[in-house]
Amino acid sequence: MDFLHNIAVVGAGMAGLAAARALQQAGRNVQIFDKGRRPGGRMSSRHNAHGLFDLGAQYFTVRDPDFLKLITNFETQGVVARWPGIMTRHVGGQWQSQRPEHPRYSGVPSMAALTDALAESLNIHQQVRITSMTRTDSSWTLEDQNGRLWSGFDHVIVAIPAPQATLLLDGVATSLLPLPDMSSCWSTWVRFGDTLTMPEGIDAWQGVFLETSPVLRWAARNQTRPGQHEGERITLLANDDWSDRHLEADPDRVADDMIEAFRDFYPAPLPAIRARGVHRWRYAQPRQPAQDTAGYLVDMAKGLSLCGDWCIDGRVEAAWQSGHRLAQALFHL
Numbered sequence: 001m002d003f004l005h006n007i008a009v010v011g012a013g014m015a016g017l018a019a020a021r022a023l024q025q026a027g028r029n030v031q032i033f034d035k036g037r038r039p040g041g042r043m044s045s046r047h048n049a050h051g052l053f054d055l056g057a058q059y060f061t062v063r064d065p066d067f068l069k070l071i072t073n074f075e076t077q078g079v080v081a082r083w084p085g086i087m088t089r090h091v092g093g094q095w096q097s098q099r100p101e102h103p104r105y106s107g108v109p110s111m112a113a114l115t116d117a118l119a120e121s122l123n124i125h126q127q128v129r130i131t132s133m134t135r136t137d138s139s140w141t142l143e144d145q146n147g148r149l150w151s152g153f154d155h156v157i158v159a160i161p162a163p164q165a166t167l168l169l170d171g172v173a174t175s176l177l178p179l180p181d182m183s184s185c186w187s188t189w190v191r192f193g194d195t196l197t198m199p200e201g202i203d204a205w206q207g208v209f210l211e212t213s214p215v216l217r218w219a220a221r222n223q224t225r226p227g228q229h230e231g232e233r234i235t236l237l238a239n240d241d242w243s244d245r246h247l248e249a250d251p252d253r254v255a256d257d258m259i260e261a262f263r264d265f266y267p268a269p270l271p272a273i274r275a276r277g278v279h280r281w282r283y284a285q286p287r288q289p290a291q292d293t294a295g296y297l298v299d300m301a302k303g304l305s306l307c308g309d310w311c312i313d314g315r316v317e318a319a320w321q322s323g324h325r326l327a328q329a330l331f332h333l
């Protein structure tokens, strides 16, 4: 497949960036299209008048040797750092803290630092949503939300959540369908006017798994991330089941319910709330990890590939592996 030179990547999340980077380094001409204002997808961070909040991926693990090389390099440059250093669990009314067995990492000062660094020197068209794809004899033409055509691609890599890929591939006769389903996640941010009182026996917590809450699965204190300091800024993530059941609920009501659930479980009165907001991830995580796949999907005859976390598992590292492995497999880098 060495004749493949002009490549389009749809999606500038971790998977699309990993694939594009490997291909560009191998001398391919790569153009990335992303509907967001910035790259990063589910790793993007929210910066508003009340501070910086990570509302998607909270941290990531590093086990793959190739990913480790990349992350070690970024750690030296200060793009990422270890966080949370302490993992906390709330089980059966008890708070338990321990050092994680494998280190966890965050971007510095927020998750977006990692995808921003990966995006550097890539050719990304932001705020371009690809709405359809057409294959003529030898090349692809993509159409965006404004009816603009982008043509001349030998190969297209679709690196977006599976349900969105299913819609985009509607009308493209490919053997790759059907694709798996994904669950949703409501994410609420809260800026408190004062510091939280720490639970008894806990010096300071950075992130906590809420294993018995009917609503929440995780809470994090954004100001404890490396490179951040001031202001009690909490992210609350709802669990899959609650999020799916409240998918179409009023966002204000969702934020109130999630904050009430936090208040219910927190062992001390909460400080006054200065501001709060909410974000809905319609496609947050694959419902089930993929089984027995190479970590990506390829239709050789069509010149079409798919990658994304859902091809392996709903994690940052898995998204990177999916994109990186796809690039290696397609072009024998």
Ligand SMILES: Cc1cc2nc3c(=O)[nH]c(=O)nc-3n(C[C@H](O)[C@H](O)[C@H](O)COP(=O)(O)OP(=O)(O)OC[C@H]3O[C@@H](n4cnc5c(N)ncnc54)[C@H](O)[C@@H]3O)c2cc1C
Residues within 6 Å of the ligand: 010, 011, 012, 013, 014, 015, 016, 033, 034, 035, 036, 039, 040, 041, 042, 043, 055, 056, 057, 058, 059, 060, 061, 128, 129, 130, 131, 159, 160, 161, 164, 168, 185, 187, 237, 281, 283, 284, 285, 307, 308, 309, 310, 313, 314, 315, 316, 317, 319
């Ligand atoms: C709330 C939440 C918490 C999480 N917590 C963690 C965690 O703690 N640790 C961890 O490892 N993982 C976590 N994850 C999972 C992690 O974020 C994902 O596995 C990873 O970011 C997925 O990357 P991706 O490239 O596969 O997809 P995405 O990040 O979804 O990237 C897809 C990109 O495609 C773009 N796009 C979609 N459709 C189109 C279109 N038609 N045209 C153009 N562009 C399009 C989107 O704008 C997006 O930028 C979490 C996810 C969520 C939602």
